[in-house]
Amino acid sequence: MLVSNTLLQVIEGHNYLDLITNAARYRIILMKDEVIRIRCSFDEQFVEEASYVLAMTAWEDKLDSIVDGRKKIEALPVNYQDSDTQFVLSTQKLNVIIHKQPFAIEIQDKQGTVLHADLKERSYVKDKQGRLYHYSCMNDEDYFYGFGEKAGALNKKKRRMRMHNVDTLGYDSEHTDPLYKHIPFYIKLNGKTQQATGLFYHNSYDSVFDMGCERSGYWNPYSYFCADGGELDIFFMYGPEIKDVVRHYTDLTGKTILPAKYSLGYMGSTMYYTELEKDSDKAILSFLDKCKEEGIPCDGFFMSSGYTTGQDGKRYVFNWNNDRFPDPKAFIGELMQKGAALVPNIKPGMLTTHPLYKEFDEAGAYVKDQNGEGPQTDRYWGGLASFVDFTNPEGRALWKKHLKESFISLGVTSIWNDNNEYEINNEDALCDFEGEGKPISELRPIMPNLMAQMAKEAIAEVEPNIRPYIVNRAGFAGIQRFAQTWAGDNSTSWKSLKFNIPVILGMGLSGVANQGCDIGGFFGPAPEPELFVRWVQNGIFQPRFSIHSCNTDNTVTEPWMYPSYTKYIREAIRLRYKLAPYFYSLLFEASTEGSPVMRPLVYEFQQDARVWEESFDFMLGRSILVANVLEEQAKTRKVYLPKGCDWIEWNSKKRYAGGQTIEFDVTLASIPMFLRTGAIVPMAVGLNNLHQDVMEELRLIIEPSEDASFVLYEDDGLTNDYQRGAYLQTTIRVKAGQETVISFSNEGEYDSTLKTLVIDLICKEIAPVQVKLQGRKLAMFLDPKEWNDQAEGWYYDTEQKTAKIKYSQLQTDYEVSVHFDVKDLISI
Template sequence: MIIFKNKNFIFILSLLFITYSCDKPKIIHNDNGVVVDFSKTDNFPKGIKTSINVLSPTIIKITTGKTDSILNIPSLIVNEFVKKPVDFNIKETSQYLEVSTDSLIVKLNLANGAINFTDKNKTVLLTESGKEISPFKNQIVGQQNSIKQNFSFSKNEVLYGLGQQNKNTLNIRGQKFILDQQNTKISVPVILSTKGYGLYWDNYSRSTFDDTSDTTYIASEIGDKIQYYFIKGTRLDHVISGLRDLTGTAPMVPKWALGYVQSRNRYKNREILMDVVKKQRELNIPLDVIILDYLHWGDSGFGSMIFDPVDFPNPEEMIQELHDKYHCKIITSVWPSLKKNIPNWKLFKKDDLLLDLDLGVFGQVHDAFNPEAGQLYYDLVKKSYIDKGIDGIWFDATEPEKLEKFEKTQCYLGPTAKFLNLFSYFDMKNVYERQRETAKNRIVNLTRSGFLGQQKFGSILWSGDIGIDFKTLKEQIPTGLNLCMTGIPYWNTDIGGYLGGDPNDPKYQEVFTRWFQYGTFTPFFRAHGRREPIKTRDGENELWSYGTKNQEILKKYVNLRYQLLPYIYTISHKVSTEGYTMMRALAFDFMDDKNVHEINDQFMFGNCIMVCPVLEENATKRSIYLPKGSKWYNFWTNEVYEGGQTIETECPIETIPLFIKGGSILPMGEIMQYANEKPNTEIELKIYPDTDATFLLYEDENDNYNYLDGKFTQIPISYSKQDQTLKIGPTKGEFDNMLTKRNFNVTIIGKQNGDKITIPYNGTEINYKL
């Protein structure tokens, strides 16, 4: 037996000399782990090397390839820095090699190369069961390898992830998924398990996850090697945090990006766009953003990046008026393709910066994998939009479209099929990293595709050109939850679906209203769609388009979104600093309650609010499961229920069922017409007193990067159930023009005579007996 302790470089030898026979793999130790060389053995898998690298006590990188050079090819996505030296042990026997940390044991079978992962209690988390690296060659990609890794999952283990796959199921077990990028489909090869671990399959070609037979496998069409990262976490939040450690932190979005965003396909001219914003303000319906979608360039063609001089004359003046008069931001649509023979296309063409991918009327796609093409594309976006004052960019069709043609092209990195799923990643990287060098305000980009790591480019993903019915709405709930469980936190849908829908049709009005209620509790709150009449491409989609009664219902939810901004903005900070997830499958917070593992029509919005969308036509009641471990309060009626039971609750058209977890403090601000209208001088604290409760209220300057330099405040708020005492701690931190005085208006939910109590606060600690 050989025991190797990394930290102190201590070897304990049971034999004075150790020799390896020709059929025993060679074991090479290094600073971060070990390489097992099977290349001179007669055992399976002959001719390969497997590397086990310890990146942290809970993160292990597994690589299998045929040469040292292939083993050491760096990941395009993962930053493999080790924050601090990791203490781990290596133990060898004649049959196994074990690498262990204080959290994990990784055991490699020296006879067949299979690996299993156990926790420190020897509970098996994940087991490999065979692997393949098979050479193949064709005229498009040349000489390549295909790869396959078999895994054995536990019988009752529930798995999540793989991105946006448009299934009405949350659990991905027992299914087969083809992982590529298409309109309405965002594939991210990340899996999370209810056993408390996650796995990132580090490959960018078309891949397959297949759990339809006894042996589950992940396979990729093209791969130099098999490579994946195993992340252990006692909670799913820990796994997501590990993924962000590996691939990048999500920066904070500006506060205005958490308000309401109005859009339609499309605002045909300046007058129509400005009239919508003006009417929104006149009706006192809160609004932060208007979106100017495609064809604002008139007949100049996709990729021209101009404002049509007839429909949108003097765009700088329009943008300035939106900002100064209406306090409204504007986001503009941009495509990755350029119409042939327009001036911008010629700029790319002369330096061979285009893919051989012609999308017809949409033009020819630029090679986002090429840094030179990325620089040119950014320069054009900056000159045409950012320098004119546009507040954010909507990068449409970043899969890009026509997958069957795209995968046959050659890109800067080689055969595009090898990097198939990364176009959006590089497209956002090209713009974000260059913009970030000079940006004073936080960057917002909305995009139709994505991959793990794209969160660090501030990307907000959406689910593409989806349907407009209840069936589609049902699918969006688990679809969005699974996307958010791949480490990308900001996601949304076209509220009401994309293609079709008549605002004058009572049946569609119901779909839109129920969808809008759901959209209130997605990370990005945006109505969009190509409504009737479809042919004109400018069907109305504003709240007043759906009739007076529905307008009032929709306005109620916009108002609620703005009241919740103190809560939502605090959660957004946790996304950036703790690797948190805003839109949460119930397993995030109630892993021990197996009843929630496959619930696909309820979710948590932050850790306080459980959202239960209404997904059936003409529904006035719906069944809801209340997770074990706490009491639950009906947000609208304050009725209280014990957890661990299924109830039926009323849900007339004006109501989406919302339940607040007992032991919560829910801060709510005033209704504002836009997110930064004024400071929150009055904050209501709703206390749901099942158990002790805490909340750490976060504030900063809302739309710059000073928070990275410590310019923010946090106010710790806690409630002791036993003492019935509210403690508001001293304000921690500071920033320019911060509030120094405010009122907290406190309500104990469920308490008799539960009137609001106003507590003046000046930044010093308060203990108040309630």
């Protein structure tokens, strides 16, 4: 076993510092004031920089030409002070202290608060099996979040978790580990200092995090990361807020790709239709017609892999079953006419009986056996298969060729990448790795990322101005740059409904803002009516909203499967469509800032200790607290409202002080939601299809008792014209006071379709006395019917304590001022 205990030599390079110890070599790079890279190798030299993952570097990398949009920055100069016992490197925000003996690295803020400390005498270790360990000190006050897609509660303290992609059909969302994603990143919040930091381990070998599960009386409390190989390549990120850490992490690994707007709609799906003996196309088209008949909006259909079934009953990627789909191009065209995108399921494992197997084999496009002499085969759905090697230029080229021929040439610009965990059991199977060769054990989780990248590139090569919509089941750090993800084949149960929420919240804290789960449950019997209603009511808040099933009792999970309950499903989905402008603006924020869409309460209320372990109530963006009913036969619901603001119940507009737990009655129709003070929520009126309907009226809910701002984002939702300036960012600012001013300032060149804007201004104590638009008084109405008939004006809803202000949308920057002076009717 090798352990770094003594610092022997310091070598200063250009914007880095190399440290030579008795066991390993280290390189410290100050990337930014808040981001420190610590690279550790137990070999004599570092391997060549070659990352498929990093979106930001401060060095040359072998794969720069392959990683699209990688940003290069200049690292900070390395200035340090030397003393008898330590070196100290400094940035504007941090001090990095290198203890000479025993060797360890400690990071402090400028006030001397310890943010991270290696466990001295066993900080960096390599064992006889080649496994690498990094041990960190931990405190009783520490809370740990992130880790990608992990089952169980939000806080992962006292958990041991394995990082490995695996196909976990019917998993237990509270206990199963690992799941489909492999993201070796976490956020630590210290409850005593209330400061947040992050650690990203840039290592794609299988690994383990132990967050205080292991203890030893000989050592202070510790956590550790253990990887099966590679290097300990660690990126430390400083907050002090959780949202700062997430922003820095997504600077490193990339922001969430801005999706096509229709992806926010309801996406129908089931395995059942594509397993019919024939006429699966008609079944899917009939599904869309039924949606319209039932008044349920729908914008697409995830088509399961039964469409690829060959004569022998096996699934063959890129193959269309002509009994089920006689004319794929015509079918896709009919879907588009009905306002729905087709999202076909594709898989990277190709059965040895596949008609295209030989073509890929002759091109050397598969992951090879350990001798590099032929394709590696392994278990897969349907039999033995080989797996396309996306680290091989030939594999990438062939894959894109068949994507274009089978789908994109027919009008498909949405791809569903499934079963891409690369469960190859021979750890020594060889990947091409751009001609240099590396074992699958080092590259397994990278493959699904590259698979998504190839879909993005293939669509761009055929339809350069169409925005791709890609969905991935597996992935590594950075998957958000290419794809929306979902939490795989969940089981049908109340537990899945409940614990899929922290699974999604953890992904959001791990950089993947666009995420969801199969609504209603994928694997198991049909959900009983109450469970189905509650799952839809929860699912409408997930960025990916799809009811998808493979029921084990010969049923199909459809919105109308329980006719007497369809009204609840319909109303929930319609609420989803009303919130579409808010969702789209939040996804734009994710694409620029890295912010999650669904946010754990601790993300917004880090100073409130009572939310540090809240796993099930969450924020939708900054403004809306969602407290879904998650318990069977619930008649009441308790919810803790975080301190620091007031809360307004969504429907009644009843106001509550923060920092208290309230209890209220619920019915099957209940979707408990609360607005925080300072909320700004844009909502659509009359949208039933995001492909075809034009948003002409916008409803803007504003709670104006504190200063706030929100960016409403608009573009055409389908093309890449936004990258060339065809977008509109409207910054809405609220200046609170006796005269409340709501200002609108625009950036961009997109011609908005909005014609009418209605502001629902939630008033705290009194009604307005006057409303002005650009200094011009708006007419005040006492009768809401009369107000409704006019093009502009305002009235006060006494029951809701809401001033409703309506006017024609202006194309320039402007202000609305609302005066809250008390009008003295007596003295006059």
